[in-house]
Amino acid sequence: MVKTFKIEPSTARIVDKSTLLKVLNYIDSGVVRTPSLVVNGERVSRNFNLLGSRIRNSRVFYAVKANPSVEVLRLIEGLGGGFEISSDGELRVLAQLGINPDRIISSNPVKTIAFIKQAADYGIRCYSFDSRPEIDKLARYCFGCSVYVRLSIPNEGSEWPLSKKFGVEIDEALQLLLEAKGRGLNPCGITFHVGSQCNNIYNWDIALDKARLLYTRAQEAGIALSLLNIGGGYPVKYTRDVLGIDTIERHIDALIRERFADEIEVFIEPGRVVIGDAGIIVASVTGKADRLDGKWLYIDVGVFNGLMESVGGIRYTYVVETTPDTGPLKDWILAGPSCDSFDVIDRNVSLAEPQVGDLLLILSAGAYTTSYASEFNGCTIPDTVIV
Ligand SMILES: Cc1ncc(COP(=O)(O)O)c(C=O)c1O
Structure with missing residues (x-):
């Protein structure tokens, strides 16, 4: 089934159109496994050649x-x-x-x-x-x-x-x-x-x-x-x-x-600028919970297996899959897959409510993600795929 994502104007400013389109086409091809880091090779080349x-x-x-x-x-x-x-x-x-x-x-x-x-x-x-x-x-x-x-x-x-x-x-x-x-x-x-x-x-x-x-x-x-x-x-x-x-x-x-x-x-x-905005992590929603401190959203990539920089203050932009029934934006505490309370990626993340199993995109995630990642708790490190 074709997946749909609603790209807000504020989000569209973060990522270049061709990277987003390539990643969406890759998802449509049906071969995507999550978590994956999908990299637009042309964007890497463009960045590198400008440098x-x-x-x-x-x-x-x-x-x-x-x-x-x-x-x-x-x-x-x-x-x-x-x-x-x-x-x-x-x-x-x-x-x-x-x-x-x-x-x-x-x-x-x-x-x-x-x-x-x-x-x-x-x-x-x-x-x-x-x-x-x-x-x-x-x-x-x-x-x-x-x-x-x-x-x-x-x-x-x-x-x-x-x-x-x-x-x-x-x-x-x-x-x-x-x-x-x-x-x-x-x-x-x-x-x-x-x-x-x-x-x-x-x-x-x-x-x-x-x-x-x-x-x-x-x-x-x-x-x-x-x-x-x-x-x-x-x-x-x-x-x-x-x-x-x-x-x-x-x-x-x-x-x-x-x-x-x-x-x-x-x-x-340069490191970050060569590859950072050329890569999008495609993750899956693995769970949701209402707890005393807020609404929690769990995904299959987290602090240990790719998003380590979120602990040091890097904040990513996220896009969730939508359907015609998708409701209004809500505030989420976003957490990774390990059974460890350090594995919290971000708070106050405003997203429409996804279903378990839906895809979630993490933009500008090409640099210092997979290179930091460990298999702590048996969690999968995203594969890098060049498109
Ligand atoms: C010696 C050295 N050179 C280059 C880099 C790359 O820096 P950046 O990814 O910010 O471009 C680093 C990053 O830690 C570094 O330590």
Whole structure:
């Protein structure tokens, strides 16, 4: 039976029409199993091709952690993209696909020795760092490799801040670059991350101001840096409009031109924006209950098997299946399939009342969903399907 969904105008603004149509056609084909992550490959390609197009002398490295499914990696490999990885597991997948090491970098500032050894064997020569023990490891297991130091910068306005775990201030960064040189590494540049889902364009201003200071001080100390790795952070639409790739990149490009030599090479490591809005999770309603605190709606994907970011504050847009008898909107507490009370995805979700067995779509769910997912409690991780 053909499924119907009522797309409100506010919802239509969140997702592009072709992604929605492709997913609805896929559902109509009758082969969909839930939960699945259905990805519009053309949208991934469009996003990827736009990236870097406004920043001179730039190369794009897809942050594999956003969605490491082989189908997605193949797509990006076919577009000639580079890859940013953090672990031996991510390296293994790229190695299986035969990706050339020149197309791979690692910007995890603290890597395991096992990973460094394997990456060095594979031929990867570009790494980030922000501590002395990391210099020790890289000097020992990947002598002569190129390294870029991770600066700490404010992450205000980013829905997924990343600044607490990594990054050093300018004085320490300079010391580390000098020490790296003294240990036989090639200190080539600076990196930072404005925070994921960053909708505050001024974070890039602050970051590039700091990077410029460090760049000048390094030059004065006899180190000529040639690389600026601006990390990721570009946002996607979850429930509201966000800065577009074009706006962000024109701004960044102008900032870089004002502050750095023309020859500086720029690396970009986007994850979320490549795949986020290209994917829709198709889930099923598994149960409903009226409880003291409200109306609960249970679905077959939750915090543990795909929607982990909802715990950190990402709010998705949902669409439920409708019938001619569908009633008015109601407020729901939306919960996942595990028998665990942590598995609550969102509260105050306004949806028409579905029936058990109906489908529920979760928009902009391509990034940081399946890559975070576990099979806790035996719950199924959504399969990724490219359409
Ligand atoms: C070092 C590094 N680069 C790139 C990314 C990708 O960031 P985003 O998905 O926000 O574009 C991350 C995300 O955690 C990261 O840690």
